[in-house]
Every structure is written in structure tokens, then in C-alpha cells.
Amino acid sequence: MKSLMDTNAQKPWHLRMLFVSGRISLDLAHTGGPGPYQKFERLHTADDLSAWLATSPLLLNDCIVTSTDLKRAYALRWAIWKATNARRIGEVPAREDIQLLNDFALVAPLTPSLDLNAKEVTWRHPATAKAALSTIARDAIDVLAHHSTKPVQQCNNPSCPLLFVDDSHAGKRRWCSMERCGTIMKVAKYRSNKRGGSNEYS
Secondary structure, eight states: OOOHHHHHTTSOHHHHOOOOSSSHHHHHHTTOOSGGGGGGOOOOSHHHHHHHHHHSTTOOTTOOOOHHHHHHHHHHHHHHHHHHHHHHTTOOOOHHHHHHHHHHHTSOOOOEEEOTTSOOEEEOSSOOHHHHHHHHHHHHHHHHHTTTTSOEEEOSSTTOOOEEEOOOSSSOOOSSOIIIIIHHHHHHHHHHHHTTOOOTTO
16 A cells, blocks of 8 residues: 555645644654655755644744754654654663753743733744754653553554554554544455455454
């Protein structure tokens, strides 16, 4: 089956961005990476990272991102991916990845600001990419620290590498998103059953 992330590559930019994990740190980890993950790359330029921050659950508009910020985001992203996958399979993350997360978290994070009507929260300006990456690193630390009660899982669709935190009540979440892979696999099961075959994803 063709990768969902490859299929999305033909869609407009904002539709190619994936925010299905429920955690901003995992969302960043899903934007690409080195080696075999280069084909999934979504952050080619500093402007791409700026647009991702604005489109993400952070809703961080008007954030100026430099080429140095982009390189730092790459390093943070890869450390998050490696560390969370290590926890997912029951291993201890590499010390250098943990240290990198801790180093990013040392920077002051984004500062929330409540409007005078106590109805809306925005980020205090100026909001910097360094502060955004610190906020993301702190989220990754929280994900790793609470893995025993809210484990990191990988989507059960064999063509989908996406991760998510299983915080469902029963602890039985299987898909990155029901609207994406859940539907795809249920349709595959239905078609298999109609053909009289079996499907291991039932």
C-alpha cells in the first residue's frame, strides 16, 4: 500500500501537514527527518517552519524563523523521534537525545497571555522560534516521562509510521486518526471479507 504521507505530498501545503498525534512534539517529529525519512520532508525552508508553527496547534502567527532556527528544529525533531520510538519499544532513549531535549527546554518557552475578557489565550509578543522549540521540547519531555501511563504507540496501518499518545479511556487506540488510517483499514477489512478472505487488522 502506498504511504499516506507520500499521497499527501500532492495536496496543498496546509493539507499536507499532519496534526493527528494530539501532542505538538510528535507532530514535529512527523515532518520528516534524515535518511529514509527525507521523502517525508515538509520543512524545506525557514518559511516552511514558520508556516508550520502558524498552522500547528500552537497557532503561532508572525513568528520569524531563521535558517539557524530551522537547523535547530531538525536536531530537536530527530531527537524526539528517536527517543519516543525507543520508549515505545521498551528501550531507554539514548543519553545524547535526552540531553538535547533538556538543553532545548532550558530556553524560556512561549508565554501565554489571557485577554481582558478572560476568553482567549494568545502568545505574548515577540514570540521567537527558540521559545517555540523550547515549548515543543518540554512537551516531548512530558510525553516521555508519562509513557508508563500514556504510552506512545505507532499506527496499526502497516503503511503509516505515525506515532500518537494513547490517552484513550480504555487504552486501546489503534490508529493515528480514525478519519485517516482507521477508515482505510476498515474498508480494507470489508473488501477482504467480501472476497471471502481474512484480514489480520480486524
